[in-house]
Amino acid sequence: MSRFWSQRVHQLTPYVPGEQPKVDNLIKLNTNESPYPPSPKVLEAISAQVNDKLRLYPDPNSDALKQSLAHYYQLETNQVFVGNGSDEVLAHIFMGLLKQDKPILFPDITYSFYPVYCGLYDVEYQTVPLNEEFAIQPADYQIDNGGIIFPNPNAPTGRLLPLQAIEQILQGNPNSVVVVDEAYIDFGGESAAQLIHRYPNLLVVQTFSKSRALAGLRVGFALGHPDLIEALERVKNSFNSYxxxxxxxxGAVAAMEDESYFEASCDKIIATRNRLTEFLQQQGFQVIPSAANFVFASHPDKAAADIAQALRERAIIVRYFNKPRIDEYLRITIGTDAETDALCQALMEILA
Amino acid sequence: MSRFWSQRVHQLTPYVPGEQPKVDNLIKLNTNESPYPPSPKVLEAISAQVNDKLRLYPDPNSDALKQSLAHYYQLETNQVFVGNGSDEVLAHIFMGLLKQDKPILFPDITYSFYPVYCGLYDVEYQTVPLNEEFAIQPADYQIDNGGIIFPNPNAPTGRLLPLQAIEQILQGNPNSVVVVDEAYIDFGGESAAQLIHRYPNLLVVQTFSKSRALAGLRVGFALGHPDLIEALERVKNSFNSYxxxxxxxxGAVAAMEDESYFEASCDKIIATRNRLTEFLQQQGFQVIPSAANFVFASHPDKAAADIAQALRERAIIVRYFNKPRIDEYLRITIGTDAETDALCQALMEILA
Structure with missing residues (x-):
C-alpha cells in the first residue's frame, strides 16, 4: 500500500497461478502442462533463430505466425490475433471488447483469471451458476449482458459444451461478443473456429501452452471477425508493439506445422486420461467427464485438501481450489504413463 | 469501427513503431537497434534452454533475472520489476502509478508512446516544452502534477540530463512518481539507479533492446522503491502471470553477466557516434549533442524528409518524424563502421 499507487492498484486482487516449484524431483500435475515435450521440429526451428539477428526487433505483427494459424483454421490473417500467451490475449479482450455498459456473464465456476481482469479494467460482471453436474446451460445466458466468456472445455471441471450449445448462446446474443476460451479444446472437443464465418460476434481463444507443449514459450491467439481482431490490434498497438x-x-510456426506429432501427443494424453478416469472411479472417486488434459475428481470419504497434502508428501503435486462448490475436488493434470502409475499407487496408499 | 468495440477502443490512436523491413539488403538505421550482435555467451545460454522443458511454464516471477539485475545495480530483488520489453513495463507504470487525479507531465518532444499509454488508460497529461536547444529545464517541472516521465537521454533528441538536474526534479516533486526512462543510458549517461535509496518517488526504466543488443528477445525492467515495484507486480499479476x-x-541473465562484451560494444558505438557527428557537422548539419546510440540532425539547405527519401533510394533507412518542432530533423541510429561509411558516402552524394 503506498500513496503513489493509482486508485485501481489499491483495489486489485491479483491472480495466483499454480505453483511452479524450482526443484526437479516432483511429479508435477498441477498446472496442466503437457507431459510430453514439444515437437523436435519446434526445438530445431527455435535453435535456428538463436543467432545475431536477436539484436533486431521482431516483426511487430508476427505475420509468419498469423499466416500459419490462418492456414490451419482456414481463415484470413486479419481474422487472427496473437499475443504473449493467451492470458495477454484475454487481457486485451477484456479491455477492448468486454468493457461495456452492461455486466458481462461467465460461469460461477470457471477460469479464476476472469474476475481479475474485470478488476483490472473495471468491467462489471455477473456469474451464472453451472448446474448440479457442473454443466453450462445455454438458456441461462439469455439475459441482458455486455458480453459472454467461458472456457470450453470449462476450467477447472474439464466438462465440454457441444458446438450446438455454443451456437444457441451465439444466436441468443447477437449484440454481445461471445468469447470461447479453448485452452483445452484439442483434448477431445471440436473448435468453434469453424463457426467464425457465420457469427461476427464469436471470438475463439487458444494457447500453445497445453496441446502444443509450449507453456515455457508464451504464445496464445484469438480467432474471429476482422472487426473483433481490429479492436485487439488497436489495444495491442497502444500497449506493446512487439x-x-x-x-x-x-517455435509456434513449427508447432503448427508438425501436425502428426501434435495429434500423437493429444492421443496419448486422451488414452491416459481414460485410464486414469477408470482407475479413479474404481477407487470411489466421482470424476467429472473431461475433454481436457486434466480430470476433476472428488472422493466421498476423504477430504480433497487432505488427499492433496498426502500426495504432496509423496512428491506429487495436484491443484486444489479452496472455493465454494469445488472445495471437495482435486484437479489432476494428465501426466505420462509412468507419472500416472505413480499417482495411482500413491492414491491407493492414501485411501487404504 | 464496430459496435462490439469498447468505448476506449474507439478513442485510441495506437503507436506506430519504426519500420521493420522484411528484406535483408538494407542498411537499417531507423529503430536504434545495436549494430553488434548479442554476446556469444547470451546465444549459448539461450541455446542451452531450447529443450524439453519448454513444455513447462517459466518462473512467473523471473527470480533469476531479478537477482541478476539486483546484483548489478546493488539493489534488493523487491526493488526490481521485469517485463516483456520496456514498453510493457511502461504500460504497467502508466496504469499502476501515473493514473492519478492530476495530469502527468512529460516533454513536448519525447518518446511518442507516452501519449498513447495515456489514451489507453485515460491518463490526463500536460506536455512541457523543451527549450530552444531541446533541453529539459528542471524548473519547468515545478508545477502541480500527478507524476512525471521523461527519457534520459531524451528521445528522439539524444540529449542527456545530468543527474543533478534529475535530483532537482525529484526534490521538487516529493509527492509525485518521477519515471526516468533510461533506454539509452548506457551510451554515455549515468544511471539514476544510484539515487533509488534516497528517493522513494524515483522509478528507473531500462531495456535489453539497445545496449544489450536483444531487441528480438523482448526484455525490459524497472528499478525503484519496493512500494513502487509492488504496484507494478499487482498490475502484472492481474494481466499475465508469465x-x-x-x-x-x-538470455537476459547471460547478457548481464558478460560485462566486458557489453562495455566493448557500447564503447564502439560511442566512438562511431563521435565520428559520425564530426562528419555531419562538416557537412553543415546541426547535430544535437547525443548520449544515445543515435544522432538527431538537421541540415539548413535540404529538407529532412527529402534526405530520408534519398537515403532510402540508396537502401539506407533512417527515422523521420513529421511532427511540430522536429520535422526538419532526422534520427539516425549508429551503425557499424562499414554502415556508417556507406551512410556518409550517400549523404555526400545527396548534398552535392
Missing part, C-alpha cells in the same frame, strides 16, 4: 519475440514466433 | 518466457530469462 509482444512476441523472434524465438516464440519461430 | 510475461517472460524461459529463453528470454536465460
Amino acid at each position: 509482444p512476441l519475440d523472434r524465438l516464440a514466433v519461430a | 510475461p517472460l518466457d524461459r529463453l528470454a530469462v536465460a
Whole structure:
C-alpha cells in the first residue's frame, strides 16, 4: 500500500497461478502442462533463430505466425490475433471488447483469471451458476449482458459444451461478443473456429501452452471477425508493439506445422486420461467427464485438501481450489504413463 | 469501427513503431537497434534452454533475472520489476502509478508512446516544452502534477540530463512518481539507479533492446522503491502471470553477466557516434549533442524528409518524424563502421 499507487492498484486482487516449484524431483500435475515435450521440429526451428539477428526487433505483427494459424483454421490473417500467451490475449479482450455498459456473464465456476481482469479494467460482471453436474446451460445466458466468456472445455471441471450449445448462446446474443476460451479444446472437443464465418460476434481463444507443449514459450491467439481482431490490434498497438519475440514466433510456426506429432501427443494424453478416469472411479472417486488434459475428481470419504497434502508428501503435486462448490475436488493434470502409475499407487496408499 | 468495440477502443490512436523491413539488403538505421550482435555467451545460454522443458511454464516471477539485475545495480530483488520489453513495463507504470487525479507531465518532444499509454488508460497529461536547444529545464517541472516521465537521454533528441538536474526534479516533486526512462543510458549517461535509496518517488526504466543488443528477445525492467515495484507486480499479476518466457530469462541473465562484451560494444558505438557527428557537422548539419546510440540532425539547405527519401533510394533507412518542432530533423541510429561509411558516402552524394 503506498500513496503513489493509482486508485485501481489499491483495489486489485491479483491472480495466483499454480505453483511452479524450482526443484526437479516432483511429479508435477498441477498446472496442466503437457507431459510430453514439444515437437523436435519446434526445438530445431527455435535453435535456428538463436543467432545475431536477436539484436533486431521482431516483426511487430508476427505475420509468419498469423499466416500459419490462418492456414490451419482456414481463415484470413486479419481474422487472427496473437499475443504473449493467451492470458495477454484475454487481457486485451477484456479491455477492448468486454468493457461495456452492461455486466458481462461467465460461469460461477470457471477460469479464476476472469474476475481479475474485470478488476483490472473495471468491467462489471455477473456469474451464472453451472448446474448440479457442473454443466453450462445455454438458456441461462439469455439475459441482458455486455458480453459472454467461458472456457470450453470449462476450467477447472474439464466438462465440454457441444458446438450446438455454443451456437444457441451465439444466436441468443447477437449484440454481445461471445468469447470461447479453448485452452483445452484439442483434448477431445471440436473448435468453434469453424463457426467464425457465420457469427461476427464469436471470438475463439487458444494457447500453445497445453496441446502444443509450449507453456515455457508464451504464445496464445484469438480467432474471429476482422472487426473483433481490429479492436485487439488497436489495444495491442497502444500497449506493446512487439509482444512476441523472434524465438516464440519461430517455435509456434513449427508447432503448427508438425501436425502428426501434435495429434500423437493429444492421443496419448486422451488414452491416459481414460485410464486414469477408470482407475479413479474404481477407487470411489466421482470424476467429472473431461475433454481436457486434466480430470476433476472428488472422493466421498476423504477430504480433497487432505488427499492433496498426502500426495504432496509423496512428491506429487495436484491443484486444489479452496472455493465454494469445488472445495471437495482435486484437479489432476494428465501426466505420462509412468507419472500416472505413480499417482495411482500413491492414491491407493492414501485411501487404504 | 464496430459496435462490439469498447468505448476506449474507439478513442485510441495506437503507436506506430519504426519500420521493420522484411528484406535483408538494407542498411537499417531507423529503430536504434545495436549494430553488434548479442554476446556469444547470451546465444549459448539461450541455446542451452531450447529443450524439453519448454513444455513447462517459466518462473512467473523471473527470480533469476531479478537477482541478476539486483546484483548489478546493488539493489534488493523487491526493488526490481521485469517485463516483456520496456514498453510493457511502461504500460504497467502508466496504469499502476501515473493514473492519478492530476495530469502527468512529460516533454513536448519525447518518446511518442507516452501519449498513447495515456489514451489507453485515460491518463490526463500536460506536455512541457523543451527549450530552444531541446533541453529539459528542471524548473519547468515545478508545477502541480500527478507524476512525471521523461527519457534520459531524451528521445528522439539524444540529449542527456545530468543527474543533478534529475535530483532537482525529484526534490521538487516529493509527492509525485518521477519515471526516468533510461533506454539509452548506457551510451554515455549515468544511471539514476544510484539515487533509488534516497528517493522513494524515483522509478528507473531500462531495456535489453539497445545496449544489450536483444531487441528480438523482448526484455525490459524497472528499478525503484519496493512500494513502487509492488504496484507494478499487482498490475502484472492481474494481466499475465508469465510475461517472460524461459529463453528470454536465460538470455537476459547471460547478457548481464558478460560485462566486458557489453562495455566493448557500447564503447564502439560511442566512438562511431563521435565520428559520425564530426562528419555531419562538416557537412553543415546541426547535430544535437547525443548520449544515445543515435544522432538527431538537421541540415539548413535540404529538407529532412527529402534526405530520408534519398537515403532510402540508396537502401539506407533512417527515422523521420513529421511532427511540430522536429520535422526538419532526422534520427539516425549508429551503425557499424562499414554502415556508417556507406551512410556518409550517400549523404555526400545527396548534398552535392
